[in-house]
Amino acid sequence: xxVQDTSASIVASPSLAPSSHGxxxxxxxxxxxxxxxxxxxxxxxxxxxxxxxxxASGFNLLLGFAGLLSFGHAAYFGAGAYLTAHSTKVLGLxxxxxxxxxxxxxxxxxxxxxxxxxxxxxxxFAMITLGLAQLVFYYVLTAAWxxxxxxxxxxxxxxxxxxxxxxxxxxxxxxxAATIFLLSIFVVYRVTHSPFGQVLKAIRDNEQRAISxxxxxxxxxITVFVMSAALAGLGxxxxxxxxxxxxxxDVHWMMSGxxxxxxxxxxxxxxxxxxxxxFLVVTMQNYLASLGAWVMAIQGAIFIVAVLVFRxxxxxxxxxxxxxxx
Amino acid sequence: MDVLGIPIQALxxxxxxxxxNGAFYALLALGLAxxxxxxxxxxxxxxxxxxxxxxxxxxxxxxxxxxxxxxLIITPLIGFALGAALERSMLSRLYETDPIYGxxxxxxxxxxxxxxxxxxxxxxxxxxxxxxALSGGWNLGFMFLPKYRAWVVLVALLVCCSTWxxxxxxxxxxxxxxxxxxxxxxxxxxxxxxxxxxxxxGLGAAIAALAGVLAAPIYSVSPLMGAxxxxxxxxxxxxxxxGTLLGSTVAGFGLGLVEGASKVFYPQISxxxxxxxxxxxxxxxxxxxxxxxxx
Numbered sequence: 126x127x128v129q130d131t132s133a134s135i136v137a138s139p140s141l142a143p144s145s146h147g148x149x150x151x152x153x154x155x156x157x158x159x160x161x162x163x164x165x166x167x168x169x170x171x172x173x174x175x176x177x178x179x180x181a182s183g184f185n186l187l188l189g190f191a192g193l194l195s196f197g198h199a200a201y202f203g204a205g206a207y208l209t210a211h212s213t214k215v216l217g218l219x220x221x222x223x224x225x226x227x228x229x230x231x232x233x234x235x236x237x238x239x240x241x242x243x244x245x246x247x248x249x250f251a252m253i254t255l256g257l258a259q260l261v262f263y264y265v266l267t268a269a270w271x272x273x274x275x276x277x278x279x280x281x282x283x284x285x286x287x288x289x290x291x292x293x294x295x296x297x298x299x300x301x302a303a304t305i306f307l308l309s310i311f312v313v314y315r316v317t318h319s320p321f322g323q324v325l326k327a328i329r330d331n332e333q334r335a336i337s338x339x340x341x342x343x344x345x346x347i348t349v350f351v352m353s354a355a356l357a358g359l360g361x362x363x364x365x366x367x368x369x370x371x372x373x374x375d376v377h378w379m380m381s382g383x384x385x386x387x388x389x390x391x392x393x394x395x396x397x398x399x400x401x402x403x404f405l406v407v408t409m410q411n412y413l414a415s416l417g418a419w420v421m422a423i424q425g426a427i428f429i430v431a432v433l434v435f436r437x438x439x440x441x442x443x444x445x446x447x448x449x450x451x
Numbered sequence: 452m453d454v455l456g457i458p459i460q461a462l463x464x465x466x467x468x469x470x471x472n473g474a475f476y477a478l479l480a481l482g483l484a485x486x487x488x489x490x491x492x493x494x495x496x497x498x499x500x501x502x503x504x505x506x507x508x509x510x511x512x513x514x515x516x517x518x519x520x521x522x523l524i525i526t527p528l529i530g531f532a533l534g535a536a537l538e539r540s541m542l543s544r545l546y547e548t549d550p551i552y553g554x555x556x557x558x559x560x561x562x563x564x565x566x567x568x569x570x571x572x573x574x575x576x577x578x579x580x581x582x583x584a585l586s587g588g589w590n591l592g593f594m595f596l597p598k599y600r601a602w603v604v605l606v607a608l609l610v611c612c613s614t615w616x617x618x619x620x621x622x623x624x625x626x627x628x629x630x631x632x633x634x635x636x637x638x639x640x641x642x643x644x645x646x647x648x649x650x651x652x653g654l655g656a657a658i659a660a661l662a663g664v665l666a667a668p669i670y671s672v673s674p675l676m677g678a679x680x681x682x683x684x685x686x687x688x689x690x691x692x693x694g695t696l697l698g699s700t701v702a703g704f705g706l707g708l709v710e711g712a713s714k715v716f717y718p719q720i721s722x723x724x725x726x727x728x729x730x731x732x733x734x735x736x737x738x739x740x741x742x743x744x745x746x
Contacts, residue, residue, distance in 0.1 A: 194551045241730060244737040248493040248550050249693055253733065256686040256726045263722040378682060382558055389555065422566025428559025432552050433541060 147449030159303045168299035174407040175306040176364035181387040181399035183356025189394030191349045192329030196251045197258025201231040203376030205358030206365035210278040220284045224362045231358020239350030262376045277372030392438030465711040473707015474607035478662040479684035480699035486655040488694025489631045495557035498681025499564040504663020505672045519582040526664045527657040534656025568674035576671025611700040686729045692742025
């Protein structure tokens with residue numbers, strides 16, 4: 126316990142006074158980029174990037190604002206992907222219902238893991254979330270309906286949104302995903318700027334004091350864990366819909382590592398950090414894919430640099446330079 | 452002779468295999484527990500250090516003609532040096548920050564090591580012969596016991612016991628514990644805390660490398676051989692009680708056996724059984740089998 130308390134917190138929060146200009150500017154820029162995105166890149170690539178960003182934003186809600194490092198977020202991302210894929214392909218549900226089922230399953234999984242894992246702190250917490258995520262991974266490998274390690278669920282139909290909009294059209298799919306994406310980032314912003322979010326930060330910065338102030342710390346932690354898992358599931362579901370498949374890669378622990386990298390590079394505990402970090406990591410993987418195993422080594426090297434010398438991340442760095450909250 | 456409808460030979464065979472796996476779990480969990488208990492670092496690079504032990508052992512044989520027995524000494528020494536260098540150059544900068552950064556740094560290092568070796572060797576396994584003196588086995592009447600496997604269990608037990616003894620019962624161990632309990636006080640008493648921490652990390656890495664040398668003749672040597680076992684070892688450390696050496700040893704061997712038994716009775720869950728046990732332990736005893744309640 127003593128080690129935990131004396132050590133520097135994961136995020137330095139320089140001031141509590143919110144500077145809304147930064148966020149306003151950020152959202153305006155984001156909306157502009159999202160609207161004009163298809164002019165510069167393939168819609169499907171952008172949807173995949175947005176899915177990962179939603180995933181990373183959900184992860185950051187937990188790490189950045191509650192100080193809880195989950196090393197098993199691939200489980201919720203994968204659950205969202207598999208359940209959404211299964212619901213549209215086998216059950217023939219409409220895409221919006223399929224997504225809801227994916228998100229609900231991820232949230233439920235998050236509830237179970239959250240209840241179990243918050244019994245421990247710090248490193249034990251990380252290891253327990255990792256272990257439970259492995260349980261999900263092995264389940265996906267052995268269960269009959271998931272298609273095993275190699276196949277996964279393939280050729281998933283995108284279906285008709287609300288029964289009218291045909292998502293087979295990449296542009297329609299793009300704007301559907303873009304709407305969900307912008308809403309998700311806004312939700313994260315709202316949550317972190319609500320009284321609930323302030324209590325989370327209090328728990329992150331000094332758990333003992335939050336307890337003595339009378340907050341139900343356990344309930345807050347479980348709630349944010351469920352929210353975070355739900356966002357991860359939403360990202361997974363959207364990704365499965367855009368690429369039309371779900372595979373074991375989505376649940377593998379390497380995916381949990383990737384989402385940490387996205388958050389860390391972008392800036393832990395900032396609203397726009399995971400947006401920047403997620404986009405960079407997905408883009409990097411896309412363009413370096415031909416290097417094969419070297420991509421893993423490069424990602425590892427970025428991890429090392431980020432931890433040793435660039436802990437505040439890109440957006441954290443911008444915050445410091447511009448004085449705006451982002 | 453049947454047990455619950457399973458031929459006893461099959462059961463004993465799987466239990467023996469489980470015991471071998473358990474020996475590796477125990478060794479890796481021991482290394483993790485030392486590093487975690489004394490440095491408060493969750494050493495994610497441990498699986499890569501184990502894998503490096505096997506690969507270095509293979510390379511020594513391939514390129515220098517150095518066989519199993521010398522490798523049993525040389526490889527852990529190399530592992531110690533690499534570990535100590537990693538601690539000095541990177542990990543030691545993170546002791547004052549949130550322990551989360553220790554996980555993230557070692558995770559990054561693991562990716563680099565595994566990525567580079569994968570680019571170099573690919574993912575297909577390389578073989579390493581069982582040393583002549585340990586080939587063959589004994590017929591116990593009800594089953595065949597390969598000598599090499601018995602040897603692995605023996606070495607693992609020996610290493611676990613002597614490490615436990617060194618840290619819990621000797622004066623060197625006492626200064627190690629003092630340094631981690633209150634490093635300012637230990638420093639005032641003339642203990643070189645920084646060097647001690649480097650030594651501890653090096654020791655953990657050396658044990659992982661030793662496990663790698665032992666693994667080389669049984670499992671196929673490949674750059675990804677440590678990737679999944681490290682997660683199992685983490686789970687075992689949680690089950691045994693974070694940072695307790697006795698707990699990680701007992702839990703390591705025990706879970707190897709449980710896993711072996713599950714392969715006979717209920718093979719579908721054999722990959723998950725360690726994590727299922729982890730969940731049960733967390734529900735019943737959140738601090739682990741041998742953990743202190745406050746940990």
